[in-house]
Amino acid sequence: MKNSIDFQTGLLENYLEKTVRKASDMRGFFQDEKALEEMISQGDPTIYEVYAVPNNGEGEISYAVTVIHPGKVGKEFFMTKGHYHEIRNRGELYIGIRGKGLILMQKWAEMKIENIERGNIVYVPPCWAHRSVNVGSEDLVFLAIYPGDAGHDYGSIAEKGFAKIVVEEDGGYKIIDNPKYHE
Amino acid sequence: MKNSIDFQTGLLENYLEKTVRKASDMRGFFQDEKALEEMISQGDPTIYEVYAVPNNGEGEISYAVTVIHPGKVGKEFFMTKGHYHEIRNRGELYIGIRGKGLILMQKWAEMKIENIERGNIVYVPPCWAHRSVNVGSEDLVFLAIYPGDAGHDYGSIAEKGFAKIVVEEDGGYKIIDNPKYHE
Numbered sequence: 509m510k511n512s513i514d515f516q517t518g519l520l521e522n523y524l525e526k527t528v529r530k531a532s533d534m535r536g537f538f539q540d541e542k543a544l545e546e547m548i549s550q551g552d553p554t555i556y557e558v559y560a561v562p563n564n565g566e567g568e569i570s571y572a573v574t575v576i577h578p579g580k581v582g583k584e585f586f587m588t589k590g591h592y593h594e595i596r597n598r599g600e601l602y603i604g605i606r607g608k609g610l611i612l613m614q615k616w617a618e619m620k621i622e623n624i625e626r627g628n629i630v631y632v633p634p635c636w637a638h639r640s641v642n643v644g645s646e647d648l649v650f651l652a653i654y655p656g657d658a659g660h661d662y663g664s665i666a667e668k669g670f671a672k673i674v675v676e677e678d679g680g681y682k683i684i685d686n687p688k689y690h691e
Numbered sequence: 692m693k694n695s696i697d698f699q700t701g702l703l704e705n706y707l708e709k710t711v712r713k714a715s716d717m718r719g720f721f722q723d724e725k726a727l728e729e730m731i732s733q734g735d736p737t738i739y740e741v742y743a744v745p746n747n748g749e750g751e752i753s754y755a756v757t758v759i760h761p762g763k764v765g766k767e768f769f770m771t772k773g774h775y776h777e778i779r780n781r782g783e784l785y786i787g788i789r790g791k792g793l794i795l796m797q798k799w800a801e802m803k804i805e806n807i808e809r810g811n812i813v814y815v816p817p818c819w820a821h822r823s824v825n826v827g828s829e830d831l832v833f834l835a836i837y838p839g840d841a842g843h844d845y846g847s848i849a850e851k852g853f854a855k856i857v858v859e860e861d862g863g864y865k866i867i868d869n870p871k872y873h874e
Contacts, residue, residue: 509804511812513786515698520812567780567817567838597750601836603696622693629694629703652786653836655750662721 511561513573518605518649520573523559529589529651530554531581536666537589539611539673539688547581555586556642568656575649576609576642583675586661590639594659599632603651604628608644610681612670613637619671621683624650637665641674643681694744696756701788701832703756706742712772719849720772722856722871723765730764738762738769739825743806751839753866758832759825760791766858773822773853775841780817784836787811791827793864795853796820802854803868807833820848824857825862 512521531547534555538544547553560572562601579586590612593600602611602624607622612638623628626638642648673686695704704865714730717738721727743755762769773795776783785794785807792807796819806812807823815821825831856869 512810513812513857517811522730561814563782563814563816565817567778567782567841569782569784569814569836569838571784571812583756595750599746599750599752599839600751601754627695627698629696629754631692631694631744631746631752633746634748653752656782658750683771 509561510551513651518573518575518651520559520561523561523573525558525560525562527558527560528554531555534581534589538581538584538585539588539686543582553577553579556588563656566657570631570658571651571653573605573649573651575647576607576640577647578642578645580676583584585641585643585674585676585681587641587674588639589662590637590665592637592661592664593654594661595648598655598658599634600629600632600638600652600654600658602628602632603653605649605651607642607646607648609648609650610641610643610674612639612641612672614670614675619649620660621672624648637670639665639670643674692744696834698788701756701758701834703742703744704757706744708743708745710741711737712739714729717764717772720770721764721767723767726765733742736760736762739771746839749840752836753839753841754834754836756788756832756834757823758830759790759823760830761825761828763859768824768857768859768864770824770857771822772845773820773848775844775847776837777844778840781838781841782817783815783821783841785811785813785815786834786836788832788834790825790829790831792831792833793824793826793857795822795824795855795857797853800854803854806808807831820853822848822853826857
């Protein structure tokens with residue numbers, strides 16, 4: 509399939525799968541459940557969208573553009589659900605297109621955090637769970653490239669969360685321990 | 692390793708391996724051997740450079756920026772050697788950054804050719820040999836992303852070539868049968 513990416517907007521000309529995560533799809537992921545329910549009742553906005561070109565199978569390469577809208581649930585910035593790969597030892601490459609974000613990576617008790625912004629390349633090594641967070645005031649857009657047989661395991665993160673969360677403070681952001689986290 | 696790519700120039704801030712292919716490294720790849728030898732004797736210019744960040748191993752993702760300079764050997768445009776992956780069923784993703792080029796893909800008797808230009812995404816499926824050609828008048832620069840265990844097999848192409856070659860005609864380019872090609 510012919511494709512192209514607009515380096516300004518990050519939009520893919522062609523994609524095969526579009527995933528939309530509304531506030532109501534994110535129950536259990538944010539700290540402030542009351543704020544989330546209020547948001548759902550007031551229009552249930554989209555938190556993020558993923559435009560993917562999966563090439564499934566061993567040795568294949570899949571890619572996707574993710575757009576995380578700006579916003580907060582309570583004090584916590586909009587973010588992706590985060591996942592491990594179903595086949596754990598599969599890496600992923602992130603290339604920031606626009607906006608200002610963070611990528612949280614976690615492997616057992618270890619945690620790494622990198623910036624996602626225009627032109628940044630972040631490598632998520634095999635076996636690391638990863639979640640992206642929009643800490644800016646506009647869309648965060650990035651391109652992710654991953655092995656075609658990686659798969660997604662959202663369950664482990666849905667159940668346990670990440671060890672850290674990203675919250676607003678004085679107009680900026682702060683990374684703090686997740687009070688609900690358990691190993 | 693932290694890294695970033697300049698979306699205008701295509702340059703990587705950090706890379707781990709730099710490969711330079713001069714005219715003298717390309718003996719046997721172009722049709723006009725006399726023109727190549729003359730070029731070598733007159734300063735042996737660089738045909739292309741590859742700036743790579745290899746992450747070797749199963750499930751890892753490697754990436755590299757290739758810069759093919761503009762020029763011709765005889766009537767044939769500057770190009771990469773071209774390769775299969777050592778593990779044959781490994782794909783590769785190309786993202787054009789600047790310049791004007793072609794990517795030739797070959798699998799047994801089949802051949803596919805796609806444009807590489809700014810923002811174009813070309814997927815080379817597993818098992819296809821691939822070679823890039825600069826058909827423009829400035830550097831052709833692209834980012835390639837490939838499985839960390841893919842490896843490179845240059846020998847098969849060095850020996851047999853591609854079924855098609857790309858030559859200058861009337862200020863543009865023409866894709867013609869490779870007179871030296873044998874299966």
